[in-house]
Amino acid sequence: MSPMGEFTTEDPLSASRRRWIDHVVGRVDGRFGFGFEEILGAGVRPNVPSLYVMGLGFDPRATVAFDVAAPALPKGSRVIAIVPKATSSGESRESAFQRRNQEHAQAIAEKHSLDLEVVQPNPGALDTRFHGVWLVRELRERQEWATPHVVVDISSLPSAIFFALIRAFLDEGADGRQLQVAAAENHWLDDLILDSGTLAPQFLPGFNLHGSLEDLRDEGTRIWVPVLGHARQAQMEAISSAFAPHEICPVVPFPAPDPRRGDSLVAEYGELLFDTLEVDAQKFIYADGSNPFDLYKVLLTISGRYSTALEPLGPTIIVPSTHGSKLLSLGVLLGAYEADLSVVNAGAPTSVLDPESTDGTIRDLxxxxxxxxxxxxxxxYEQWPHRTLRQTPLQEATGVQVSEGQER
Incomplete structure (x- = not known):
């Protein structure tokens, strides 16, 4: 057991300072009190085009959320579709999926009178982790950057891109801008997208307070918070070697759509975590795999408690890394943004679809x-940092007051 005691999502000492202590989440099945279209539609500004930013990689979920969101967007809304890597002209299976995604996205846009543009960020970059920084600089020069309603669809966007984009929109804090994030989540499909190779670990641009990992090897007390995902052991080994943490607090999804998801991940990484890294079983963190705000709260709790308990020993350096789902990655983004944490990444140069799974199986998932x-x-959030929120038009219409714990 750590000196801070058991990690929970409730921390009364820091709760009043949380940006998202009250939050709004919608899902197609209404699990969080609202539907997907209900939340997205409430963010639309009357008679004003929206901006929808999405990915168009080979991930078959690329257009799933867009297909549901498009009817709620005003006609003439801008859609910027980002191709993380140019593979659509090739003959590979991944190229075929990417071409299909691009054709489907164009058909959806035409059906709903949306203006779609396909963008490939920084084609000459050797390290794709800088794509997000390049894209932010590019989009800031455009008129649509000031659009009052922005949706960032992370379903088929790499973390290096959507971390930079979402941070840039949050940093600007434009008056009246409605910022929403969409994602089509399915961890069974996550497991069928396999990384090939591992990049040298480094902090993500925009989430780098410490220079390099090597600079921290002799600094303070180092806490590593990896979010576990299937088949990412090489990445975790690389980060562990470069960061040399004093303590490790692995994050597993619980609850999750698959009740055994957490157990299977712990079993997959058991030898690495328990035998090699000697992780204390009581240091494991459980966060709702479907609600990023749960992991966000946990990261704030960990940051506050570790920093307080270890203050006599010098600086405490808490570094999360994300190897799991897009929603849990978003939870890392939000927690790191508010707690001023660096986020380490050891992504893969290339990714492929599981060769043992058929195209039909992948599309069905x-x-x-x-x-x-x-x-x-x-x-x-207009009353933030105050905890009492005013009634939005959405809440007035539904009679529901959004509050902490609503997702449970």
Whole structure:
């Protein structure tokens, strides 16, 4: 047991300072009190085009959330579709999926009178982790950057891109801007997208307070918070070697759509975590795999308690890394943004679809994904940092007051 005691999502000492202590989440099945289209539609500004930013990689979920969101967007809204890597012209299986995604996205845009543009960020970059920084600089020069309603669909966007994009929108804090994030989540499909190779670990641009990992090897007390995901052992080994943490607090999804998801991940990494890294079983963190705000709260709790308990020993350096789902990655982003944490990444140069799974199986799993919409800035948070929120038009219409714990 750590000196801070058991980690929970409730921390009364820091709760009043949390940006998202009250939050708004919608999912197609209404699990969080609202539907996906209900939340997205409430963010639309009357008679004003929206901006929808999405990925168009080979991930078969690329257009799942967009297909649901498009009817709610005003006609003439801008859609910027980002191709993380140019593979659509090749002959590979991944190229075929990417071409299909691009054709489907164009058909959806035409059906709903949306203006779609395909963008490939920084084609000459050797390290794709800088794509997000390049894209932010590019989009800031455009008129649509000031759009009052922005949706970032992370379903098929790498973390290096959506971390930079979402941080940039949050940093600007434009008056009246409604910032929402959409994602089509399905961890069974996550397991069928396999990384090939491992990049040298480094902090993500925009989430780097410490220079390099090597600079920290002799600094303070180092705490590593890896979010576990299937088949990412090489990445975790690389980060552990470069960071040399004093303590490790692995994050597993619980609850999750698959009740055994957490157990299977612990079993997969058992030898690395328990035999090699000697992780204390009581240091494991359980966060709702479907609600990023749960992991966000946990990261704030860990940051506050570790820093307080270890203050006599010098600086405490807490570094999360994300190897799991897009929603848990978003939880890392939000927690790191508010707690001023560096985020380490050891992604892969290339990724492929599981060769043992058929195209039909992969497409069927994509169709079973559940789109989720999270509202990060705008009307629901106009009273932040005060804990009492005013009634938004959405809440007035439904009679529901958004409050902490609503997702349970």
């Amino acid at each position: 994509a169709e079973e994904s559940r789109p989720t919409c999270l509202w990060l800035a705008g009307e629901p």
